[in-house]
Amino acid sequence: MLATVGDVLLGLVLLASAGAKLAAPVSTRAALATFGLATPRARGLAWGAAIVVEGGLGVGVALGSDLAAWAAAALMLAFAGLLARALRRGRVGQPCGCLGPRSRVTPAALARTLTLALAFALLPLVPDTDPTAEGWLAVGLATALAAIAALTVLVLALAREVGELRLALPPQLPLEIPGEGPPLGERAPAAIERFATRPRAPQARYALAVFSSEGCPMCRALEPAVEALQRDPLLSVEVFDEQADADVWRALAIPGSPYALVLTLDGTALAQGTFNSARQLEALVAAGEARERELVRA
Numbered sequence: 080m081l082a083t084v085g086d087v088l089l090g091l092v093l094l095a096s097a098g099a100k101l102a103a104p105v106s107t108r109a110a111l112a113t114f115g116l117a118t119p120r121a122r123g124l125a126w127g128a129a130i131v132v133e134g135g136l137g138v139g140v141a142l143g144s145d146l147a148a149w150a151a152a153a154l155m156l157a158f159a160g161l162l163a164r165a166l167r168r169g170r171v172g173q174p175c176g177c178l179g180p181r182s183r184v185t186p187a188a189l190a191r192t193l194t195l196a197l198a199f200a201l202l203p204l205v206p207d208t209d210p211t212a213e214g215w216l217a218v219g220l221a222t223a224l225a226a227i228a229a230l231t232v233l234v235l236a237l238a239r240e241v242g243e244l245r246l247a248l249p250p251q252l253p254l255e256i257p258g259e260g261p262p263l264g265e266r267a268p269a270a271i272e273r274f275a276t277r278p279r280a281p282q283a284r285y286a287l288a289v290f291s292s293e294g295c296p297m298c299r300a301l302e303p304a305v306e307a308l309q310r311d312p313l314l315s316v317e318v319f320d321e322q323a324d325a326d327v328w329r330a331l332a333i334p335g336s337p338y339a340l341v342l343t344l345d346g347t348a349l350a351q352g353t354f355n356s357a358r359q360l361e362a363l364v365a366a367g368e369a370r371e372r373e374l375v376r377a
């Protein structure tokens with residue numbers, strides 16, 4: 080019973096370590112530079128090999144293989160050697176990627192790795208007895224709870240990595256084509272008249288005209304993004320339907336939907352373009368703000 084629990088738990092440690100590296104590929108690959116791997120190719124090969132070896136040994140240890148346990152002990156000793164060398168070279172606090180992107184080279188990490196090496200080495204010596212039905216149930220419950228905890232860590236790590244990648248992406252700009260829509264820098268009375276008849280927040284600084292069509296699936300998908308901007312106190316937002324507001328569409332030469340036009344409160348067109356995402360619509364508003372500042376400076 081005790082041997083079985085040890086096999087499963089230590090096997091999950093290896094699988095969780097491999098999963099953490101897989102969930103944050105960019106950060107954990109880059110962390111290998113701490114150990115002297117200078118080229119991206121070398122770091123990529125070492126990262127892939129670590130995942131394969133840890134994953135394979137994790138499965139073997141969880142299934143009760145003594146050979147896998149001894150191999151895992153040797154792997155932990157190798158990792159401990161790398162950590163010790165990094166500590167001697169003064170790289171305390173630098174990323175190591177051992178258990179994900181937040182792992183660092185510290186004496187505690189070295190002690191943890193040596194403890195795991197000892198645990199894997201002693202695992203084959205633990206007496207193995209056949210558990211009772213209740214014992215198997217306890218093992219299954221412990222395994223399920225450990226797996227849930229590991230999965231939670233992996234999901235959080237993946238969410239963090241996706242967030243970092245999204246922040247690193249350049250802003251998505253709307254498709255702005257010269258000749259479409261009203262001339263920038265000039266008044267667009269056909270659009271601003273609607274805003275003049277509607278109440279708006281006292282601190283509103285810009286008018287956002289969104290042009291939508293009833294048969295446009297993209298327009299329907301982007302409705303939550305438009306509704307979110309309607310709650311912005313700095314914006315006054317109106318939606319112009321292709322059929323109900325056909326005269327406004329014609330007067331402004333709107334090419335299609337979804338399309339948006341950012342105006343000053345007196346009706347001067349600042350930015351316009353086709354948008355296909357919430358980020359593009361937000362970028363269009365930001366472009367309008369930037370152009371207003373340019374007009375003021377001019």
